[in-house]
Amino acid sequence: MHGGCHEVRTTTVAVFGAGVTGMTIADEERRTHPRGVDTPGCSHSEQDASAPYTGEAMHELSVALALVELASEEARRLGDVQISAVHVRIGQLAAIVPDALRFSFDLAAEGTALTGARLEIEPVPTSVACQACGTHVLDAFQPICCPRCGGPADLRSGRELELRALEVIDHDGPDC
Amino acid sequence: MTARIVEVRQDILKKNDLLARALRSRFEEAGVFVVSLVSSPGAGKTTLLQRTLAALRSSLRVAAVVGDLQTDNDARRLAEAGVPIRQITTGTVCHLDANMLEQALEDWDLRALDVLFVENVGNLVCPASYDLGEALRVVLLSVTEGEDKPLKYPTIFGSADSAVLTKIDLADVVDFDRDAARQAIEAVRPGMDVLEVSSRSGVGLEAWINYLQAMRTHAFAVGTH
Numbered sequence: 535m536h537g538g539c540h541e542v543r544t545t546t547v548a549v550f551g552a553g554v555t556g557m558t559i560a561d562e563e564r565r566t567h568p569r570g571v572d573t574p575g576c577s578h579s580e581q582d583a584s585a586p587y588t589g590e591a592m593h594e595l596s597v598a599l600a601l602v603e604l605a606s607e608e609a610r611r612l613g614d615v616q617i618s619a620v621h622v623r624i625g626q627l628a629a630i631v632p633d634a635l636r637f638s639f640d641l642a643a644e645g646t647a648l649t650g651a652r653l654e655i656e657p658v659p660t661s662v663a664c665q666a667c668g669t670h671v672l673d674a675f676q677p678i679c680c681p682r683c684g685g686p687a688d689l690r691s692g693r694e695l696e697l698r699a700l701e702v703i704d705h706d707g708p709d710c
Numbered sequence: 711m712t713a714r715i716v717e718v719r720q721d722i723l724k725k726n727d728l729l730a731r732a733l734r735s736r737f738e739e740a741g742v743f744v745v746s747l748v749s750s751p752g753a754g755k756t757t758l759l760q761r762t763l764a765a766l767r768s769s770l771r772v773a774a775v776v777g778d779l780q781t782d783n784d785a786r787r788l789a790e791a792g793v794p795i796r797q798i799t800t801g802t803v804c805h806l807d808a809n810m811l812e813q814a815l816e817d818w819d820l821r822a823l824d825v826l827f828v829e830n831v832g833n834l835v836c837p838a839s840y841d842l843g844e845a846l847r848v849v850l851l852s853v854t855e856g857e858d859k860p861l862k863y864p865t866i867f868g869s870a871d872s873a874v875l876t877k878i879d880l881a882d883v884v885d886f887d888r889d890a891a892r893q894a895i896e897a898v899r900p901g902m903d904v905l906e907v908s909s910r911s912g913v914g915l916e917a918w919i920n921y922l923q924a925m926r927t928h929a930f931a932v933g934t935h
Binding site for chain 2: 593596597600601603604605608612618621622627629677678679686693695696697698699700701702703704
């Protein structure tokens with residue numbers, strides 16, 4: 535029903551899943567549908583002029599709430615630990631503004647096990663792989679195709695919105 | 711006390727993806743073809759939907775869910791078509807997510823529907839992140855917006871299955887360059903189906919309706935065999 539790029543992008547999604555260790559159900563499912571990996575941010579969106587002003591960080595707040603929920607679940611699984619930092623990987627195509635995400639994260643973390651935790655953001659550049667020319671890192675605003683030959687290319691990175699790791703401080707036994 | 715790094719490596723929007731996956735299964739089991747519309751505010755989603763509902767309601771059981779930050783104006787406009795309509799008012803949230811859609815569909819018998827339309831909040835950025843379980847995502851681009859919009863918002867175009875150029879009756883008035891727009895779409899989403907429609911004059915509406923019916927047939931052919 536579509537030309538080459540539809541398959542290309544779906545393949546791209548599979549590449550993400552395959553590169554992840556400890557693959558989850560979500561990763562498995564993301565392979566089958568391209569929409570789950572797109573991760574833009576509201577700061578660049580056009581907002582309806584008739585809507586009340588709600589700040590620039592609406593989308594980052596949604597993402598931050600989801601992040602805090604996910605990280606809290608992981609923290610609970612680890613038992614009686616204190617989370618000192620949350621490490622995330624954010625793709626260039628995700629259009630997330632780091633400062634907006636940090637601001638939102640602090641708000642979302644308030645009153646949870648993540649209160650006071652640092653948010654460490656690792657930016658991930660956009661890269662594509664062309665069958666003929668190999669892998670290239672793209673500059674911002676370059677179209678998602680091979681920058682050398684102009685042909686279709688698999689997106690290898692750039693849409694990440696990933697909770698990478700938690701930095702935890704264990705509360706050891708009473709003798710410590 | 712000892713500090714250590716615990717690898718997690720999970721998608722932050724995992725919950726939405728899981729919910730959307732469950733919704734997609736429900737839609738397929740119920741035999742309802744779900745089409746979502748995304749665009750910037752004012753591109754003509756509601757008007758196109760009004761025409762579409764009116765055109766389809768005699769032959770198919772259609773319904774729509776419509777998302778907005780505030781007001782139920784769109785739902786009231788759409789209800790004039792005489793088909794079931796639900797409004798999701800998101801408040802401050804700039805997109806629909808799978809959870810909102812699931813709640814809006816509560817106590818709706820999906821088996822009693824053939825086609826369900828989901829009109830997203832007008833926004834070319836955030837809705838791209840959230841899978842809603844739809845079978846077909848259509849992005850609208852009105853001729854008054856400029857031909858290079860796909861290049862400026864590649865992610866939403868990349869997340870959609872088809873594009874519709876709306877208000878095409880105004881193309882000449884605003885010096886809209888169709889070829890440039892099609893090239894821009896091709897650049898961010900090679901091979902994407904592009905239709906041209908004017909909800910006001912009716913130009914292209916028949917082709918749009920035929921396209922939807924063909925995609926529905928195709929979806930069921932793929933889904934059931």
